[in-house]
Amino acid sequence: MTPIVEPHPDFRTRVQASFSRQAFMTTLGASLQLMEPGEVHIQLLFSKHLAQQHGYMHAGAIAAVADSANGYAALTLAPADAEVLAVEFKINLMAPASAPRFLARGRVLRAGRRLSVCLAEVAAVNGPDQVIATMLSTISIRPA
Amino acid sequence: MTPIVEPHPDFRTRVQASFSRQAFMTTLGASLQLMEPGEVHIQLLFSKHLAQQHGYMHAGAIAAVADSANGYAALTLAPADAEVLAVEFKINLMAPASAPRFLARGRVLRAGRRLSVCLAEVAAVNGPDQVIATMLSTISIRPA
Amino acid sequence: MTPIVEPHPDFRTRVQASFSRQAFMTTLGASLQLMEPGEVHIQLLFSKHLAQQHGYMHAGAIAAVADSANGYAALTLAPADAEVLAVEFKINLMAPASAPRFLARGRVLRAGRRLSVCLAEVAAVNGPDQVIATMLSTISIRPA
């Protein structure tokens, strides 16, 4: 579904500025990897400090980067003075999160004036990609 | 919906042992507050290290404690040799997470042999409770 | 979570008028059973025309009445000139839908100006109630 709006020329600056204020991304060791119109990738490195009881990455850590990837994907297509806020999301955890590196790829399915819908996949990067989680999110677009 | 199984006598020990192995809970500063048959509460204290771009707690941190509360609520009613794994969850973020303390209260709606369904509410605790998030989860029950 | 707004005095008339225009509810044989501030119940009678491959009620029929119950629960607390529209919903199907009668009970968790969040349970009514499904919905509130 083609988004109906053109990205603002400064969208990368806005995404980077907002991401750098998300202290939780720093705590997780997450980093921005790609910012394109309607698509943002965030990398998460494995850390035992982010593990659940079996030593895999906790679903909450995986959900955090997928949520941010979807929110920033929506921000790339939002008006210049807008900010984004997750209304809700749903995530399916399809395989254990055991890999040295993960990539959350958020993409806009529908860019609206008030609400956007985004889909993220989280891939375990360890040789060939394996998608370990899928998130479907509703994002609120509001004047800053 | 009344769960159909009796909790194993050692359920508190099992929940505590598993929780203490979830390194991510330590990283978040989360702690177990209540373990009853079909219900588990986890506390999360506000920390600026867990914040999103506006200074509120990141949805991923809120989701992490709600996910663990639901998983351990399911574990209280699971067979003695079972372990739990989140298959998927959906969370609605209903108000900004800005309070000194949060309580994620996970409850079993249906205790199954293979799958359990749990509902968690996350309350901002700051004078009177305010529910800021609701999570509906599907939990897989598997032999350890 | 206590809704923050008072219902409009005519809320029952508005819910009934809107429900009677939902032709799909007539097709399903569904009927309004309760309209209170923040809560609406819709009844669905078993019919083999609404069945899936095993003879139980199809998840889509169950979802339809739960979706309408949540939407109308939101409408009871919306401004007089507003209308409601489901943004998204998630439903857990917890037991086979095999009973002569079902009751979808929608309740408002958060009544907002632009978005409301509602939770419905669908009970199989056949002697003692059994909750067979739970739905968590996001509802958009818009000027009519």
Place this chain on the structure above:
Amino acid sequence: MTPIVEPHPDFRTRVQASFSRQAFMTTLGASLQLMEPGEVHIQLLFSKHLAQQHGYMHAGAIAAVADSANGYAALTLAPADAEVLAVEFKINLMAPASAPRFLARGRVLRAGRRLSVCLAEVAAVNGPDQVIATMLSTISIRPA
């Protein structure tokens, strides 16, 4: 994500036999349009008997065909003696369902032994396709 199993040679016969037993699909006027390994399409024609209060197709009717498309997509990759049952689904309704014809396209994201995860998009077919809804489902795979 490539499904890990080969479809059974008779998978089309099995999908068709099960679909023809879903009386609700007949009630809705829905029909099978495509059955390939890991992918099933179901068509829904507009009918005023399936409408909500504004004359668009009711979310429950849209959800019903998306749910069946995802379930049958999972069935194409399930063992010969298995049957499928929706555990839960989440649907985002992204645009009003106003078109003469809709196509629900279900695809398997992960084919498991006990649980499969599927993603469906529902397109309004009226000249160029417009995706009006997206559904993410968890499907249980069980011995018949």
